[in-house]
Amino acid sequence: MNRNRRLAWILGWRLASRSRLRTLLVCLTIALPVAAGTGVAAVTATARVSMPEAEAAAFGSADGRLTALSGERSADATAPARLAEQLKPSLPGDTRLAYDIDVLGLTIRGPEGRQSTVDGRAVNLADPLTDGLYRVDQGAPSAQDGTIVLSAVLADAVGITKTGQSVSIGSGQFTVSALVADRFDLGHRLFALPPGGPKATAALASAKDLGSPRWFVTWPPQADLPTVSGKLKGAGYAYVSSSQAAAISGQGDAMDSTALLVGLGLLAETVLLVTAAFAVVVRSQRRHMGLLAALGAPAKVTASFLRTHALCVAMIGSLAGIAAGQLVARVAAPVLAERAGADWGPVDGAWATSLVLAAVAVAVTVLASMLPSRAALREDPTALLKAVPPVxxxxxxxxxxxxxxxxxxxxxxxxxxxxxxxxxxxxxxxxxxxxxxxxxxxxxxxxxxxxxxxxxxxxxxxxxxxxxxxxxxxxxxxxxxxxxxxxxxxxxxxxxxxxxxxxxxxxxxxLPELPDTSALIISSRPLTTTERGALRSSTGASEVSTGYQRAAIARDGKQLPVSPRTDFLDCIDDRGLLKYGNNDWQPCYLASKSHIPFPAVGIADTEGAEALAGTMTDEQRQRYESGQAAVAVTPVGLTNEVSLVAMGRKPDGFVLENTATLPLIHPSTARKTEYQQLPAVLVSQAGARTSSIIPVGSATYLLNADSKPAQQDVLRALPVDAQADSTVTVESGPSVxxxxxxxxxxxxxxxxxxxxxxxxxxxxxxxxxxxxxxxxxxxxxxxxxxxxxxxxxxxxxxxxxxxxxxxxxxxxxxxxxxxxxxxxxxxxxxxxxxxxxxxxxxxxxxxxxxxxxxxxxxxxx
Amino acid sequence: MRTAVSTTPGAGGPDEPVLRLEGVHKVYGTGETRHVALDGVTVDFHAARLTALVGHSGSGKSTLLNISGGLEQATSGTITLAGHVLTKMGPAELTRTRASLVSYVFQEYNLIRTMTVLENVCLPLELSGMARAEARRRAATALERTGVPRHTRKFPDQLSGGEQQRVAIARAIADQRPLVLADEPTGALDSANGERVVELLREVTAGGVACVIATHNPEVTAAADHIVRIQDGRVVEGGA
Structure with missing residues (x-):
């Protein structure tokens, strides 16, 4: 090593090791921003959804998905083989397909009679095209008819502890082949049923509803996608390659912006903290600098000694910062993930970012040491020897x-x-x-x-x-x-x-699905006032709302659900198609300002409306009962007037029909929280008649208690004849x-x-x-x-x-x-x-x- | 790459002074704050001679030492050190000259607190380009001469004031530079340690070094071969 450099190292290192308190403090000023940056980077990297992850979550290992343009339920929805035959003429040879369809409201019973009515999908998770859709925690998904894959939460709800146990759907028995988790919706109860077999077909028939057929698709290498796309449109399908993945991945953008903001702030903080710290260090070394000059040390030795000291301290501080940041991230990430109600998977150390941060901190520290030392070296050695502050x-x-x-x-x-x-x-x-x-x-x-x-x-x-x-x-x-x-x-x-x-x-x-202390009861028949009183007393509930029903209009032999017109509906383009190229509501939900998912209109009497939306004044009550106004249950995105829209699906897209425009009452004692399972807007019976709306579906009641009600207790408290076909939901779904x-x-x-x-x-x-x-x-x-x-x-x-x-x-x-x-x-x-x-x-x-x-x-x- | 500086004491022969100041002025500040620290100083310092620089506080002793060693630049006049004209040199050349020709001893010892005693003494030797092993050998010898050979691995803070000053003198004599400048070297010491320091400086001078001591101490003055008295920036006794 060069003699001068060796001297500089000795002086620099000794200064660090002999002035321990000061070194500790300077290291701390370097380590804290580096630790904070490392921690934020690691937690952000752990929490964020990367594009490959988003693509895996949306498409598995397939190239993309084929989705039905119309959104209509196909008569062959439970028979994928027949649908595949219809599709084949539109597809190039060697195209690989895996069928997928949403299944809504399927009741699954566990071995001990515990049951849960849930939404899920019929998809063969044993197909390689679906690799990565879910994380398999136990067992392996099977393609065999009569097997089922459950999410851990659903398995817990129906009493399944391990693979190999059986659940029943209707009269069919299904063996649990795997327990899985969805990284983004861990709390969701979901199942996956390999479609096509007789047992699966029978089970799907008992579901309340099915979505539109979809296919995971992998193209042969030479596929001419524009041509194929054209043919697919003719067959009523669209090819979706990245929009959904982009939407999922886009959720991480806000997190990245925040991390960037924090990073820039930390950078500024590091620069100024280190500059301030080294102004102190250099001042403390003025006498030594003067002495070195008096002994004949060239200025570069003196500068190099301070630079070396900065390098030593910066290395120690940065390494300590990285270690502390990584430690904090490893401790904090699981806790934060749990609080966020998500499974972020193993902690991503974001080592590259950590090293960049450390390198920046080292560079900044060395620069910070150079500025005051250069200024000091321009002074006379005698001034430095006197150690007086510069004028x-x-x-x-x-x-x-x-x-x-x-x-x-x-x-x-x-x-x-x-x-x-x-x-x-x-x-x-x-x-x-x-x-x-x-x-x-x-x-x-x-x-x-x-x-x-x-x-x-x-x-x-x-x-x-x-x-x-x-x-x-x-x-x-x-x-x-x-x-x-x-x-x-x-x-x-x-x-x-x-x-x-x-x-x-x-x-x-x-919009939480339900508050912790509530249960939503979809009863097979309306409950009388006496029965509601009995339900309240036997469950210890403080309140059981009068029933409300969903609103719909009758068109062409179908019942079209009625929604309030919010900007959510602006996601539908002039052709009546969802702008996001598939039938999933999530991209629309993300793009919507109101964020009211599945907006719906309900029909309830005044008592029910007040139980759900809050107390009205006499004048408001009178307007509501006479049908002159509607009442807002979920006020976000709704103004003082609401247009009620019936939304139906046609072969060439959606049809929207305005049914009525009503003034909207916002009760002064409105609830602070909103429940996405409740309707956004309620109208009275008179209002329904005026707007030509009819009540459809089962009567729904909201039960409020002081503590979280047990699903089984509420179910047992229902009248005996209503228990079998009623559904009780107490789930409060976590939200990312x-x-x-x-x-x-x-x-x-x-x-x-x-x-x-x-x-x-x-x-x-x-x-x-x-x-x-x-x-x-x-x-x-x-x-x-x-x-x-x-x-x-x-x-x-x-x-x-x-x-x-x-x-x-x-x-x-x-x-x-x-x-x-x-x-x-x-x-x-x-x-x-x-x-x-x-x-x-x-x-x-x-x-x-x-x-x-x-x-x-x-x-x- | 450092340029070697000739260490021959006096370019013109054995009688030539190691250090010559001719008509040296040093002025600080301008206008109302103008202060003349040295006013036409002309003085010679010879090899093997211990010179005491005496005068009241503020008379210009320290300024004279600083200018003589190239730590400060004179406002005007000529300073010749071992045949090198300091007043024509830039800061880098002055530094090189100091590394070859000048040693300092300060009142407050001015040892580097983060270096051991041995490293402090080795420092000027290594700065002048000497190999490490040779520097350590010479430093050990110098420490032995000054009576602190057992403290080589200690740090300055672990020594007494007298011991620290002896280490500072060891640092000054280790390289055998022709000029030793000492600014109140006994100012912070008790009389016993002060005497020991003067004795050491006399030994150094006997080895052929020109030693200039700025002092108020009568015992140092008494031990000097030559006395230069300064008053208000002027040499009033002992000048050339």
């Missing part, structure tokens, strides 16, 4: 003010662009606002403080005033710390506001959509904790930097208690200044980001207050605690 020239001051002015201008321009709604650029502008804003504020403060740099450092009687004067006596130190802590406050504020706003949006959008809402408290707590740690590290550095000054104050008669109060006040002041500027810029950045994301701003005032109070207390305590007890008269003793 800023008027020129430097002007340059700094000019830079601040430029950044302020850029910030104002960025804010103006946000205000005038610059569209897609707003997210980018958010970054500019964030980075430029905080830097500009700090630089302006720096310029102002530098003008006061000659302020006397003699303590004044009042500790608080002394603290202020002491801060001004060390303007560069104070400002670098303010910048770093301001960025911490800004990042923390941004994370808190962004997570709270996204959580708020998701709470708005989230609500993940951020559920995780928001955890995110906020982590943000507060991280802020506290960074503040502790920075204040410790600051206090250790002023160690000798405190010792000198002791030498001139300041008591230890006085010095502690001075240190606490100075640290507290620093944090207050940092928090004020940082929080303001955090709010500005959040507004810029969230405006771009079309999200309402939710300011979590409580969490912000907790963050600020925690930071101030931490700073004051750390500042006071680290003041040296002993007094020394000499500055360089």
């Amino acid at each position: 800023h020239s008027t020129r430097q001051l002007r340059l700094r003010t000019a830079a601040a002015g430029t950044l302020v201008t850029a910030t104002v321009a960025g804010l103006a662009a946000v205000v005038i709604n610059a569209g897609a650029l707003t997210a980018v502008l958010g970054v500019i606002v964030f980075a430029a804003g905080i830097t500009a504020t700090a630089l302006v403060l720096s310029s102002l403080a530098a003008r006061k740099a000659d302020t006397s450092y003699l303590p004044l009687p009042a500790v608080f005033r002394s603290a202020m004067r002491s801060l001004l006596a060390f303007p560069v130190r104070a400002i670098t710390t303010v910048i770093a802590l301001g960025v911490v406050a800004a990042v923390s504020t941004t994370v808190l506001i962004a997570s709270a706003s996204v959580a708020h949006k998701q709470r708005e959008d989230y 959509v609500g993940a951020v809402a559920r995780l928001q408290p955890a995110v906020a707590a982590i943000s507060v904790l991280t802020t506290m740690l960074i503040v502790a590290a920075m204040v410790s550095l600051w206090t250790s930097d002023l160690r000798r000054e405190y010792q000198m104050l002791g030498a001139v008669g300041a008591t230890a208690w006085w010095r502690r109060r001075l240190a606490s006040s100075m640290s507290g002041l620093l944090i207050v200044i940092s928090c004020v500027t940082g929080t303001l810029w955090g709010i500005a950045a959040s507004i810029a980001f969230l405006t771009g994301m079309d999200t309402d701003i939710a300011v979590p005032a409580g969490w912000l207050a907790v963050t600020v109070i925690t930071a101030v207390i931490t700073a004051a305590v750390m500042g006071g605690a680290l003041v040296p007890r002993h007094a020394r008269a000499q500055r360089q003793a």
